[in-house]
Amino acid sequence: MPQPINVIISGVSGRIGRRLLKLVIDQPSFKLVAGLVSPNSKHLGKDLSLLLNQDGSNPTGLLAIDSLAGVKADVVIDFSQPDGFDELVDYCVLSQIAFVSGTTGLNQDSFDRLSQAAKYIPVMWTSNFSLNIQIMKNLLQILRQTNEDGVFSITETHHIHKKDMPSGTAISLAQALSPESNMTKVAADAFQLGDVAIKAIREGEVPGIHEVTCQLPAETMTFKHESHDPAIFAQGALNAAAWIHGKTSGYYDLNSVLMG
Numbered sequence: 001m002p003q004p005i006n007v008i009i010s011g012v013s014g015r016i017g018r019r020l021l022k023l024v025i026d027q028p029s030f031k032l033v034a035g036l037v038s039p040n041s042k043h044l045g046k047d048l049s050l051l052l053n054q055d056g057s058n059p060t061g062l063l064a065i066d067s068l069a070g071v072k073a074d075v076v077i078d079f080s081q082p083d084g085f086d087e088l089v090d091y092c093v094l095s096q097i098a099f100v101s102g103t104t105g106l107n108q109d110s111f112d113r114l115s116q117a118a119k120y121i122p123v124m125w126t127s128n129f130s131l132n133i134q135i136m137k138n139l140l141q142i143l144r145q146t147n148e149d150g151v152f153s154i155t156e157t158h159h160i161h162k163k164d165m166p167s168g169t170a171i172s173l174a175q176a177l178s179p180e181s182n183m184t185k186v187a188a189d190a191f192q193l194g195d196v197a198i199k200a201i202r203e204g205e206v207p208g209i210h211e212v213t214c215q216l217p218a219e220t221m222t223f224k225h226e227s228h229d230p231a232i233f234a235q236g237a238l239n240a241a242a243w244i245h246g247k248t249s250g251y252y253d254l255n256s257v258l259m260g
């Protein structure tokens with residue numbers, strides 16, 4: 001039987017982090033070595049099992065930490081927030097740990113740092129770990145090339161806890177249609193990336209809806225992706241971690257996973 005893949009979960013107390021924690025604990029091909037939380041987290045110093053069950057049953061023996069100093073692993077899987085991102089990337093480079101991240105709301109400096117890191121370690125960042133969103137991006141690139149007169153717009157809807165706007169996925173979909181363009185904010189909930197208009201809606205507990213419309217003189221095409229369960233993102237990231245383990249340094253995306 002192969003050795004399990006040693007995993008650190010960054011953002012382990014979050015909506016996605018907790019789902020990831022459950023998957024990692026349940027799957028023998030992975031071994032959890034640490035769970036990272038915000039320095040302000042109420043979970044800091046507590047056994048990670050308390051994130052899954054309040055009665056303290058089945059303790060993991062691992063406490064939620066806010067610094068990785070000295071922790072070794074094969075892969076970090078990160079669903080956290082932008083403020084701790086650069087430090088985490090640097091730690092992975094120094095410690096030669098593969099880095100898989102879905103954290104959104106990052107600035108250009110953090111993306112540049114990630115590109116630099118990919119010279120030394122394998123890196124995968126994607127705004128959405130659903131393979132079907134990657135397929136949608138690929139389709140949109142083709143659609144743009146074959147419909148130069150198309151007027152594209154995107155509407156994204158997410159739960160009210162989401163901290164960034166518009167969603168990382170909406171930005172990535174718009175970038176597939178209009179590469180190299182900068183985004184501007186045109187209203188509290190409206191943005192423009194190149195010639196693509198993006199509208200953001202925050203509503204209840206919606207896990208994530210992305211709708212892309214292409215208006216043409218004589219027809220309209222609409223692509224809609226709706227996640228019904230946030231667990232899909234955690235499972236997608238875990239599949240990506242299994243894929244990236246043992247790969248050489250480089251910047252990978254979900255197309256790599258799609259191609260196997």
Ligand SMILES: NC(=O)C1=CN([C@@H]2O[C@H](COP(=O)(O)OP(=O)(O)OC[C@H]3O[C@@H](n4cnc5c(N)ncnc54)[C@H](O)[C@@H]3O)[C@@H](O)[C@H]2O)C=CC1
Pocket residue numbers: 010011012013014015016017036037038039041079080081083084085101102103104105126127128129130164168233
């Ligand atoms: N790429 C994808 O498929 C998906 C990406 N996301 C993104 O993942 C991120 C996390 O989402 P949620 O779990 O909903 O957020 P959340 O707010 O529920 O959880 C955030 C987690 O990050 C930790 N954290 C915050 N600041 C930190 C810091 N400075 N250092 C270390 N840990 C820190 C918190 O303690 C918590 O554990 C967001 O950026 C979200 O947009 C969410 C779902 C899917």
Ligand SMILES: O=C(O)C1=N[C@H](C(=O)O)C[C@H](O)C1
Pocket residue numbers: 104127128158162166167168169170207208209
């Ligand atoms: O915060 C979320 O929940 C999600 N964030 C990602 C994004 O910003 O695109 C992916 C997904 O839509 C859920």
